[in-house]
Amino acid sequence: MTLIDVARAAGVSKSTASNALGGSGRVSESTRERIQDVARELGYRPNTAARSLRRSSTGAIGLYLPRTGTRLDYYMNLAFGAVERAREDGLDLVLLAPGTASGGALASRVDGLLVIDPELDDPSVPDLLGAGVPVVTGERYLGAGVTPSGAVVCDNAASLAALLDHLAERGARRPALLVPGPGSDWAAALRAAADTWSRREGIEMVVRTVPFAATPAEAEAATADLIAGNPNLDAVVCAPDGAVPGVLAAAVQAGLRTGTGLLVAACVDGAAARGSSPRVTAVDLRAAEYGRACAALLSELLAGTAEPGVVRRHDWALNVRDSTAGRS
Amino acid sequence: MTLIDVARAAGVSKSTASNALGGSGRVSESTRERIQDVARELGYRPNTAARSLRRSSTGAIGLYLPRTGTRLDYYMNLAFGAVERAREDGLDLVLLAPGTASGGALASRVDGLLVIDPELDDPSVPDLLGAGVPVVTGERYLGAGVTPSGAVVCDNAASLAALLDHLAERGARRPALLVPGPGSDWAAALRAAADTWSRREGIEMVVRTVPFAATPAEAEAATADLIAGNPNLDAVVCAPDGAVPGVLAAAVQAGLRTGTGLLVAACVDGAAARGSSPRVTAVDLRAAEYGRACAALLSELLAGTAEPGVVRRHDWALNVRDSTAGRS
DNA sequence: AGCTGGTGCTGGAACGTTCCAGCACGTCCA
DNA sequence: TGGACGTGCTGGAACGTTCCAGCACCAGCT
Numbered sequence: 140m141t142l143i144d145v146a147r148a149a150g151v152s153k154s155t156a157s158n159a160l161g162g163s164g165r166v167s168e169s170t171r172e173r174i175q176d177v178a179r180e181l182g183y184r185p186n187t188a189a190r191s192l193r194r195s196s197t198g199a200i201g202l203y204l205p206r207t208g209t210r211l212d213y214y215m216n217l218a219f220g221a222v223e224r225a226r227e228d229g230l231d232l233v234l235l236a237p238g239t240a241s242g243g244a245l246a247s248r249v250d251g252l253l254v255i256d257p258e259l260d261d262p263s264v265p266d267l268l269g270a271g272v273p274v275v276t277g278e279r280y281l282g283a284g285v286t287p288s289g290a291v292v293c294d295n296a297a298s299l300a301a302l303l304d305h306l307a308e309r310g311a312r313r314p315a316l317l318v319p320g321p322g323s324d325w326a327a328a329l330r331a332a333a334d335t336w337s338r339r340e341g342i343e344m345v346v347r348t349v350p351f352a353a354t355p356a357e358a359e360a361a362t363a364d365l366i367a368g369n370p371n372l373d374a375v376v377c378a379p380d381g382a383v384p385g386v387l388a389a390a391v392q393a394g395l396r397t398g399t400g401l402l403v404a405a406c407v408d409g410a411a412a413r414g415s416s417p418r419v420t421a422v423d424l425r426a427a428e429y430g431r432a433c434a435a436l437l438s439e440l441l442a443g444t445a446e447p448g449v450v451r452r453h454d455w456a457l458n459v460r461d462s463t464a465g466r467s
Numbered sequence: 468m469t470l471i472d473v474a475r476a477a478g479v480s481k482s483t484a485s486n487a488l489g490g491s492g493r494v495s496e497s498t499r500e501r502i503q504d505v506a507r508e509l510g511y512r513p514n515t516a517a518r519s520l521r522r523s524s525t526g527a528i529g530l531y532l533p534r535t536g537t538r539l540d541y542y543m544n545l546a547f548g549a550v551e552r553a554r555e556d557g558l559d560l561v562l563l564a565p566g567t568a569s570g571g572a573l574a575s576r577v578d579g580l581l582v583i584d585p586e587l588d589d590p591s592v593p594d595l596l597g598a599g600v601p602v603v604t605g606e607r608y609l610g611a612g613v614t615p616s617g618a619v620v621c622d623n624a625a626s627l628a629a630l631l632d633h634l635a636e637r638g639a640r641r642p643a644l645l646v647p648g649p650g651s652d653w654a655a656a657l658r659a660a661a662d663t664w665s666r667r668e669g670i671e672m673v674v675r676t677v678p679f680a681a682t683p684a685e686a687e688a689a690t691a692d693l694i695a696g697n698p699n700l701d702a703v704v705c706a707p708d709g710a711v712p713g714v715l716a717a718a719v720q721a722g723l724r725t726g727t728g729l730l731v732a733a734c735v736d737g738a739a740a741r742g743s744s745p746r747v748t749a750v751d752l753r754a755a756e757y758g759r760a761c762a763a764l765l766s767e768l769l770a771g772t773a774e775p776g777v778v779r780r781h782d783w784a785l786n787v788r789d790s791t792a793g794r795s
Numbered sequence: 796a797g798c799t800g801g802t803g804c805t806g807g808a809a810c811g812t813t814c815c816a817g818c819a820c821g822t823c824c825a
Numbered sequence: 826t827g828g829a830c831g832t833g834c835t836g837g838a839a840c841g842t843t844c845c846a847g848c849a850c851c852a853g854c855t
Binding site: 796797798799800801802803804805806807808809810811812813814815816817818819820821822823824825 | 830834840841845846847849850853
């Protein structure tokens with residue numbers, strides 16, 4: 140079932156058939172409709188490979204997620220947002236295996252790349268950025284030299300400030316922050332924002348480094364340690380959402396009541412924050428919409444309807460829950 | 468940088484270059500090496516589209532995950548297992564948007580399909596199975612008519628029986644099961660296994676239906692209801708792992724101590740089970756390896772090294788944790 | 796009548812690869 | 826000496842699409 144079959148059945152040349160179905164060229168309205176009818180009836184499906192070859196574009200984009208974070212439901216939601224949006228523009232989304240670089244090989248397989256939360260110490264990232272196709276990053280890449288064609292960023296400084304304001308309003312005077320090292324834009328922004336907020340409010344904050352995709356066990360140990368070392372500790376902001384249950388466990392262990400004795404919040408909303416008890420206040424990065432936004436930007440870049448180098452903002456929201464009910 | 472460039476640089480015809488790089492045809496060892504050197508030096512990358520067109524195979528497989536389950540970290544792990552394994556065979560993995568059928572269009576985009584946990588009430592599944600390419604399902608498809616080319620299944624009956632034996636051994640006499648409706652092989656098998664075990668052991672079990680990807684809130688409501696209706700209830704098996712925190716919350720609410728007063732377990736291990744407190748005993752389906760196994764089977768099917776219709780078993784393990792410490 | 800310009804359509808070339816028939820050459824055996 | 830056969834290589838065709846130059850035709854103007 141090729142274009143030629145359709146053309147023959149409709150009694151026109153393949154060029155006309157191509158024009159009629161592709162919407163290009165000069166075809167009279169009547170023949171266009173006739174050809175479309177024939178194509179539909181015959182169940183014609185354009186051959187992707189032939190089209191790619193001729194157009195020298197693959198109709199697919201790649202999605203690269205952080206090595207360490209592939210287990211998080213946050214990225215799952217983001218991925219499916221991106222898939223959906225890509226589909227709307229007729230683009231396939233191919234999932235790239237984390238860790239395995241293969242920079243150059245990609246160029247012939249995808250038209251563009253989505254690189255989410257690029258970490259400074261991920262050796263694949265520079266390869267991806269230099270793969271020779273447009274790249275949109277989710278959050279900025281902090282490395283030097285290479286610049287992506289576009290980026291979608293969250294105002295992590297503002298969201299953390301809002302979260303800290305909320306905690307202060309609920310009575311927190313000695314908050315702590317569990318946050319990954321400054322290898323990602325997200326974590327670096329959180330660190331800077333904590334510093335700024337702390338100075339501005341005159342409230343001392345203890346900042347503790349945890350892995351990018353910290354486990355509950357790691358967060359529990361860190362929190363226990365924090366509680367032991369800071370008797371007045373009254374709030375813990377745990378940046379990675381997956382680790383939140385560990386913070387709660389440490390609170391229980393220390394005899395602190397979450398929500399009143401110890402306020403707890405996360406910088407990413409997800410299953411862990413929503414499902415724990417009590418439910419945990421978190422910054423909702425709206426992962427699926429984030430994925431959609433990244434895919435949309437890349438799609439526009441590919442279509443030439445967006446300026447290379449553009450940076451777009453993505454909105455967040457604060458989901459207040461029981462874990463920050465307020466100090467009594 | 469095409470094959471012809473390489474051929475010219477090596478002073479041979481494109482056919483010889485193709486044979487040398489592809490490992491086919493008759494080429495002397497010396498020229499083969501020379502051509503490979505030239506190709507490497509020039510950084511030659513075969514054009515995927517041209518190859519696909521000529522070979523009429525795309526070098527990519529599709530992955531379809533259940534509509535409702537895309538948020539679960541279980542599927543994230545599975546997906547990345549599959550990606551990795553596919554990559555090892557040079558196959559790209561394209562993520563299919565759930566819900567949107569597009570059966571026929573797929574045939575030209577992928578060589579084969581991975582359909583994971585196909586649900587009876589998902590209208591896309593029959594389209595996918597009938598897309599005209601080999602399909603491997605993760606767990607069986609319970610619908611009539613269409614048969615996949617292969618399947619990788621878990622012995623869910625055995626794992627649930629083992630889990631229930633474990634609970635009984637730890638003192639449970641009135642266990643309950645929260646399980647999705649029988650629209651998926653997994654849930655149907657769990658239901659049947661619960662029934663069999665209950666008869667064999669002479670222990671009455673209450674089975675309660677919850678959504679396939681139940682939320683903690685749904686599980687909490689169900690558990691609270693169960694506790695209210697069954698004063699002697701001493702164990703809850705929550706099939707979907709994401710819902711586990713809800714069960715724990717309900718236990719706390721009812722004044723039951725998880726692990727001693729109420730034993731809790733899940734039929735899928737994941738972040739929720741590992742991260743809650745206390746940590747929850749669960750059947751580890753080893754998602755990443757499961758994904759690998761599915762991709763491996765499809766790959767073999769495509770290569771013709773596996774018999775169409777083959778069904779492979781995938782091993783599970785029981786991770787015992789504090790939530791089933793034992794009734795005092 | 797001849798020129799201009801627009802419209803609807805066509806045929807051929809090109810994209811980069813793989814596959815196939817076949818050629819030149821050498822070796823072995825009758 | 827000459828057929829049969831194996832080896833190493835080549836050129837052309839094919840895969841299905843899109844793009845481009847160009848042809849025939851008609852209407853409007855000079």
